[in-house]
Amino acid sequence: MYGIGLNIILIKLNIMKKLVLIVSILGIVAILTSSCNKSEKTINQDTSASADDALAESLFENVTKVVDEAYDSGSGNSKSSDETQYVNGCAVVTIDLTVYPYSLIVDFGDENCLCEDNRYRRGKILVTFNGEYREPGTVITYGFDNYHVNDYQIDGTKIITNLGQNNDGNINYNISVVGVINFPDNGGTISWNATKNREWIEGIDTWTHLDDVYLITGSSEGIRSNGLQWTRNILIPLRVEIGCKWIVSGTMEVAPEGIPARLFDWGNGDCDNIATVVVNGVTYTIFLP
Numbered sequence: 001m002y003g004i005g006l007n008i009i010l011i012k013l014n015i016m017k018k019l020v021l022i023v024s025i026l027g028i029v030a031i032l033t034s035s036c037n038k039s040e041k042t043i044n045q046d047t048s049a050s051a052d053d054a055l056a057e058s059l060f061e062n063v064t065k066v067v068d069e070a071y072d073s074g075s076g077n078s079k080s081s082d083e084t085q086y087v088n089g090c091a092v093v094t095i096d097l098t099v100y101p102y103s104l105i106v107d108f109g110d111e112n113c114l115c116e117d118n119r120y121r122r123g124k125i126l127v128t129f130n131g132e133y134r135e136p137g138t139v140i141t142y143g144f145d146n147y148h149v150n151d152y153q154i155d156g157t158k159i160i161t162n163l164g165q166n167n168d169g170n171i172n173y174n175i176s177v178v179g180v181i182n183f184p185d186n187g188g189t190i191s192w193n194a195t196k197n198r199e200w201i202e203g204i205d206t207w208t209h210l211d212d213v214y215l216i217t218g219s220s221e222g223i224r225s226n227g228l229q230w231t232r233n234i235l236i237p238l239r240v241e242i243g244c245k246w247i248v249s250g251t252m253e254v255a256p257e258g259i260p261a262r263l264f265d266w267g268n269g270d271c272d273n274i275a276t277v278v279v280n281g282v283t284y285t286i287f288l289p
Contacts, residue, residue: 047277047284049230049256050264053222054275056192057238058247058288059154060177061216063142065242067127068209070106071095085117085245101128101139112148117245119289123147134171134204136164150289151184156192166199173198175218194220196234203242212242216250230256235263244271246288 066086073084074093087093087106090113094105104127112120123146131138142158156179166172177194196218203212215237223229231254238250249269254277255261263278273288 046256046259047262047279047286049222049224049228050252050254050262050277051286051288052190052224053192053220053230053232053252053254054264054266054286054288055152056179056181056190056222057194057220059149059152059181060158060179060192060194061240061247062149062245063125063154063158064160065209065245066106067104067125067140067142068133068212068242070125071104071133072207072209074104086115086121088116089113090115090121101130101141103128108147110146112151119245120150121148123153131162133162136162136171138162152289153182155180155182160198168199171200171204173200175216177220188225190222190224192220192222194218196220198240199237210243214240214242216240216247228257230254232264238266239269241271246271246273 069084070087070091070093073087074095090108092105092107092109094103094107096103106125106127108121108123110122112122114120123144125147126143126145127140129138129140133140138161140160142160144155147154156177158179159176161174161176163172163174175194175196175198177192177196179192179194180189181192182189196216199215199217201213201215203209216239217234217237219234220232221229222232233253234250235253236249236251238247238252241248247266248271250266252264252266253261254264260280265276265278267275275286275288277284277286
């Protein structure tokens, strides 16, 4: 009797231990599953690749605006100081037409200078060119010497080639960028390569740059400090107005490595630093520097 009763008690204890073990395992699995779902959701909602690509697009596009203004300033083509946003009071412009290809240096100095577009710049933009910007066949090459914008260091090479008129009668340019951007305060580095077409659609009949408008198409790819990559294709042409320091409209599809593509929207044409990114049907707002 006592032996049978003891066996029954032991059997019940073993069953209870197994139940406790099973419940514990299920709890751990639930926690891990929940953590994985949260992690996956966080990754899928990440907009950093879109923001990095937009930052690179904006900074390298701005380089051309600065140089265009610098050339006008250095060659005496500016109609008034009201047309300047970047170089007036901040940069020394040197143009040398005695060498070939010709050269232009925009030197903002070694210390940050607050330009009229409310961005701080320092360092140099180094340019060589073999003809006028409007002439078919002209090639303009941009390089950098410790050049910074709001403490973002820009390096690499940008090449613009005048392809002449397209089928719509507008001058268009091939743009090739092999670039690197170092973030402020050791915040990482992105490498960014782009191949684009730039179509001049407004302002060609005047000699001021502030009324110039371009449409940008093409693609790019980037890689971050952690090794993760992304690709980008422009779906609706980006509208670049020289009088505005940001891109004013257009959409891009950004595809970060290993996660769904994002739709990046530069806006509805207003001159502001606000853009949006749509991820899995959810819209996030991004503020560009």
